[in-house]
Amino acid sequence: MTSIEDHLAESLGVGETVRVVLEERDGRLVADHPREESPLDILVEDRERLEEGVPDESLESGVEVEIQERIVDGRVVGQIVDTADGS
Numbered sequence: 001m002t003s004i005e006d007h008l009a010e011s012l013g014v015g016e017t018v019r020v021v022l023e024e025r026d027g028r029l030v031a032d033h034p035r036e037e038s039p040l041d042i043l044v045e046d047r048e049r050l051e052e053g054v055p056d057e058s059l060e061s062g063v064e065v066e067i068q069e070r071i072v073d074g075r076v077v078g079q080i081v082d083t084a085d086g087s
Contacts, residue, residue, distance in 0.1 A: 011037045012076045014069050018042075019062045020078070030075060031065075042067070043075035 013035055020031035020042055029044040044065060065078030 008039075009069065011035065012040060013038065013067045014076075015067065017064050017066045017081055018078075019064050021062045028073075031078070033076070038076070040071065040074065040076045042078040043072050044078050044080060045072070046080050 012033070018034050020034060022029045022031050022044060024030075029047050031042045031044065033040060033042055042065060044063075063080050064082040066081050068077040068079055070077040
């Protein structure tokens, strides 16, 4: 039997890597989820990695994040795995 959690994880793309364009909302880095069926936006928690010399162009051209199995403040967490400049 498939649980509601399984359906939610599938619609969020948990474990998948997606390219997103980040923006700052309420002091946090967030992105619209690229999957239409996802009910949640993406919250990027590892902001320090971006502040360690990644150019602003990475925010505009996108970063790759891996969708995590956690939800914070109504958003699914994304872990940065690559930036536009390859760091």
